[in-house]
Amino acid sequence: DAKTTQPNSMESNEEEPVHLPCNHSTISGTDYIHWYRQLPSQGPEYVIHGLTSNVNNRMASLAIAEDRKSSTLILHRATLRDAAVYYCILAGNTPLVFGKGTRLSVIA
Amino acid sequence: NAGVTQTPKFQVLKTGQSMTLQCAQDMNHEYMSWYRQDPGMGLRLIHYSVGAGITDQGEVPNGYNVSRSTTEDFPLRLLSAAPSQTSVYFCASSYSKRYRGSVPDTQYFGPGTRLTVL
Numbered sequence: 724d725a726k727t728t729q730p731n732s733m734e735s736n737e738e739e740p741v742h743l744p745c746n747h748s749t750i751s752g753t754d755y756i757h758w759y760r761q762l763p764s765q766g767p768e769y770v771i772h773g774l775t776s777n778v779n780n781r782m783a784s785l786a787i788a789e790d791r792k793s794s795t796l797i798l799h800r801a802t803l804r805d806a807a808v809y810y811c812i813l814a815g816n817t818p819l820v821f822g823k824g825t826r827l828s829v830i831a
Numbered sequence: 832n833a834g835v836t837q838t839p840k841f842q843v844l845k846t847g848q849s850m851t852l853q854c855a856q857d858m859n860h861e862y863m864s865w866y867r868q869d870p871g872m873g874l875r876l877i878h879y880s881v882g883a884g885i886t887d888q889g890e891v892p893n894g895y896n897v898s899r900s901t902t903e904d905f906p907l908r909l910l911s912a913a914p915s916q917t918s919v920y921f922c923a924s925s926y927s928k929r930y931r932g933s934v935p936d937t938q939y940f941g942p943g944t945r946l947t948v949l
Contacts, residue, residue, distance in 0.1 A: 757937070766921045766940030767874070810873070818864050818889060819938060821874040 727811045732826040735801045743796040743825055745811030750791050754813040758785065758796045761808045761824070770796065772814070801829045832857050837922050837941035844912040844948045852907040852944050854922030862925045863905040864938070867891065867918040874921060880905055912948045920944045 728746040735741040747756065758770040771778055771785045773794070778785045784797040798805055810824040838853045856863065864879035866889075876889030880899040894916060896908040905924075909916060923938040 759938075766923070766943050767938075768940065769937050772937065818862075818876050818879045820876065820890075821866070823873045 727813060727822055729809075729811050729822065729825045731823065732828065734828045734830060735798075737803060737829055737831050738800050741798040741801045741805070741827065743798075743809050743811075743827065744793065745795070746793045747811070747813055748792045750813055751815060754815045756785065756787060756791075756794050757812045757814045757819070758783070759810045759812065759821075760805075761810070762804075763807070767810065767821070770809070801827075803829050803831060805829055834858065835922055835924055835939050835941035837920075837944050839944060840942070841945050842947070844909070844946065846913060846948060848912050850909050850912065852909075852920055852922075852946070854905045854907065854941060855903050856905075856924040856939070857903065858924065858939065859902060860924035860926055860939075861902070862938075863899065864889070864923050865895070865897065865905070865907045866921045866923065867916075868921065868943075869918050877907065877920075909946075914948045916946065917948045918946060920946060 755772050755774050757772040759767040760770050761767045771780050771783050773785045773787050786795045806829045808824040808826050810821050812819050835856045861882045865877040866874040867877055868874050875891050877891055877895050878889055878897040880886045883899050883902050886897050886899055899905055921943050922941040925938040
C-alpha cells in the first residue's frame with residue numbers, strides 16, 4: 724500500500740493559519756490525496772481531496788506539490804473546534820489505509 | 832438521510848461471549864468497511880465489502896466475521912470475545928465508483944461502538 728508520512732503533532736494559535744504537511748513519495752499516478760480528520764470521541768470525517776491541482780473548499784485548502792510527492796493541508800484560521808487528528812491518505816482503490824495522523828492542538 | 836448508524840454505542844462483554852455489532856447506511860453505498868481503533872492509535876481495517884454478497888479481509892480480521900446480505904447492512908460478529916478486542920469500532924461506507932458527482936473513496940463514518948471485554 725502507498726504510504727504517507729506526517730508529523731506526530733502540531734500546535735497552532737487560534738485564528739492563525741495552520742499548514743499540515745504530508746509526504747507521499749511513493750504515490751502512483753492514479754492515487755488521489757485525501758485528508759480526513761477525527762475530532763475527539765467521533766468517527767473520522769472527510770475534509771478535502773485532490774489529484775494534481777490545488778483545491779479549496781469551505782473547510783480547508785489542499786496544496787499539492789508539482790511532483791505530487793508531498794501535499795499540505797491548510798486551515799486558514801484555526802479555531803478551537805479544529806483541534807483533531809488529521810489523516811493524509813492515498814486513495815487509489817478502496818479500502819483506505821489510515822496511519823497515525825497529526826494531532827493538531829489549538830491554543831486560545 | 833441518517834447516514835451511517837451503529838448500534839450499540841457501548842457494550843461490555845465477558846471473555847468468551849459472542850455478539851454482533853450492527854451497521855447500516857441509507858445512502859445506497861456499495862462499499863462498507865469495519866475499522867477498530869485502539870487508544871492513541873490510528874484506525875485498522877478489519878473487514879470490508881464492495882457489494883452485497885462480497886466480503887474480504889482487512890489488516891486485522893482474526894476473531895471477527897462479517898456478511899453482507901443487503902446493500903444497507905454490514906454486521907460485524909465477534910465469535911468469542913477476548914480482552915484484546917477491547918476497542919472502539921467504526922463502520923464506514925462509500926460509493927466505490929464516481930456516481931452522480933460523488934468522490935470515489937470518500938468514506939462516511941458512523942459514530943462508533945465502544946466495546947470493553949473483561
